[in-house]
Amino acid sequence: MDEPLNASVLERVVQTYEQKDQGRHEFLELEDLGVIHVRIDNPKGLHVRPSTQVCATASKYSGLVYVVKKGSSEFIDAKSILSLMMLAADFGNELYFVYDLSDPEKARENAAEIRVLFEGNFGILGV
Numbered sequence: 001m002d003e004p005l006n007a008s009v010l011e012r013v014v015q016t017y018e019q020k021d022q023g024r025h026e027f028l029e030l031e032d033l034g035v036i037h038v039r040i041d042n043p044k045g046l047h048v049r050p051s052t053q054v055c056a057t058a059s060k061y062s063g064l065v066y067v068v069k070k071g072s073s074e075f076i077d078a079k080s081i082l083s084l085m086m087l088a089a090d091f092g093n094e095l096y097f098v099y100d101l102s103d104p105e106k107a108r109e110n111a112a113e114i115r116v117l118f119e120g121n122f123g124i125l126g127v
Helices: 008-020 048-058 081-086 104-119
Strands: 028-030 033-039 064-068 093-098
Touching: 008 028, 008 033, 008 064, 008 093, 033 104, 048 081, 081 093, 093 104
Parallel strands: none
Antiparallel strands: 028 033, 033 093, 064 093
């Protein structure tokens, strides 16, 4: 990628993802970045416990991991528990996780772990 990683680049990558993915929610490599899309199905949203799990999982990846709530232009560090909590992501919100591809295979593995957290409702029973 020739330009620095900033909000306009990340926003363009998310828009490109939406056009190319067409609802499949796959990990796509775009402009030297990897992107996945998840939906919050937990009725309490992304509260403390899920945020902690996301932060811990994202922190396993040595590169940069950003998250943005669909409809927002604010990209936050997925490795920051405080930033995740301030995202105020509620039930039904859709999130994009954007990875630098300094290690594409590890980024893909980490994205798969993030997806499992969301698809399994963070291990919260009765949801």
